[in-house]
Amino acid sequence: MPDHLYESPDRELLLIRRFIADEGPAATLRWSLRLPRLCWLGIRIPAPRLGWPAGKKPGDVDVVGGPLVCRDRSAWLRARTEIRAQLPPVSQTVRDGADELFGRGHAKRSREGTIDQLATELLCARGQLRPSFEHMFAFEVKVAWFGRDSTLHGAKLGGSPQKMARKQARGLTRMGPDHVGLLRAVVTEPCTAPAGGAWMHAGAHASAAADAYEQAIRARVEDPFATIVASIGAVPGRREHLAGSLGVNVPILGQWQNPLRGEPEVERARERLRAAFANVLEDTAATRVPLLVLACAHTSCGALFVPARAIDPWQTLCPHCSGLTTVAPIENTVPPNDRLS
Numbered sequence: 350m351p352d353h354l355y356e357s358p359d360r361e362l363l364l365i366r367r368f369i370a371d372e373g374p375a376a377t378l379r380w381s382l383r384l385p386r387l388c389w390l391g392i393r394i395p396a397p398r399l400g401w402p403a404g405k406k407p408g409d410v411d412v413v414g415g416p417l418v419c420r421d422r423s424a425w426l427r428a429r430t431e432i433r434a435q436l437p438p439v440s441q442t443v444r445d446g447a448d449e450l451f452g453r454g455h456a457k458r459s460r461e462g463t464i465d466q467l468a469t470e471l472l473c474a475r476g477q478l479r480p481s482f483e484h485m486f487a488f489e490v491k492v493a494w495f496g497r498d499s500t501l502h503g504a505k506l507g508g509s510p511q512k513m514a515r516k517q518a519r520g521l522t523r524m525g526p527d528h529v530g531l532l533r534a535v536v537t538e539p540c541t542a543p544a545g546g547a548w549m550h551a552g553a554h555a556s557a558a559a560d561a562y563e564q565a566i567r568a569r570v571e572d573p574f575a576t577i578v579a580s581i582g583a584v585p586g587r588r589e590h591l592a593g594s595l596g597v598n599v600p601i602l603g604q605w606q607n608p609l610r611g612e613p614e615v616e617r618a619r620e621r622l623r624a625a626f627a628n629v630l631e632d633t634a635a636t637r638v639p640l641l642v643l644a645c646a647h648t649s650c651g652a653l654f655v656p657a658r659a660i661d662p663w664q665t666l667c668p669h670c671s672g673l674t675t676v677a678p679i680e681n682t683v684p685p686n687d688r689l690s
């Protein structure tokens with residue numbers, strides 16, 4: 350099974366899985382896409398399931414979502430108090446040292462940040478985080494790859510696929526999310542380098558990849574969505590999201606706010622989008638962050654559902670038709686670097 354993104358038969362889905370939808374801080378593109386830290390995400394949902402006419406762009410929505418919130422302010426304050434009581438105090442020596450190195454008040458701020466983070470995890474464990482539909486975002490994802498020979502590869506280069514990608518993103522703006530993006534990621538073939546130099550080499554190669562890709566994608570300032578160019582470096586024998594040395598470099602072109610909000614037709618589409626997710630997620634407490642919504646792959650069913658927590662969420666039983674639905678293949682359980690050693 351291929352382990353690097355560039356060699357996958359479905360680079361888009363693998364990139365979404367590893368860099369956007371995975372649990373935990375390894376999903377390093379989430380902040381670049383300005384997603385809320387606590388969020389729900391629909392992944393690769395056929396647009397007709399969201400009330401969008403079949404046959405119109407986009408066919409599938411790669412990523413769509415919104416924030417998870419705790420509506421009970423007193424529960425939030427109680428969780429913070431509980432966490433605060435459990436954290437050991439920071440000694441005066443540590444506080445003084447941190448203030449001297451990073452500026453006055455640094456130790457206090459970082460402690461408050463830790464309390465916030467642990468308190469949200471506590472709320473999640475207690476089932477007090479719920480999806481909100483007041484603010485929604487959507488992304489079209491395109492992935493090209495950059496070879497060792499410093500050339501771009503992938504079927505979606507050239508003028509007409511570029512136009513098509515922009516058309517798909519424009520279609521997303523007509524569905525009414527607040528914030529629409531076209532993520533243009535370029536992944537790289539790992540380069541070999543003299544011992545110890547692989548990380549630096551990967552970063553430099555990724556940066557060259559970003560330059561080449563930016564030339565190729567023909568983003569326009571007048572596009573009603575944001576184009577985000579991200580490049581991801583790779584080293585031999587390790588998956589990109591685990592290897593630590595990433596050249597994620599993110600220039601952004603265009604605009605974040607959907608300028609079509611307010612048009613009656615767009616607002617009607619937004620209401621259908623909201624209703625489709627509200628049907629699945631209303632009264633669902635988040636047991637995982639991000640909370641995932643998938644579409645059953647069986648065409649006779651196609652239901653949207655939240656995958657069960659205990660098993661691989663990407664290959665799971667649909668609760669409606671009981672069919673096994675594979676959104677993404679199971680990953681190798683043994684990371685490649687362990688297999689090599």
Ligand SMILES: [Zn+2]
Nearest residue numbers: 645650667670
């Ligand atoms: Zn099904």
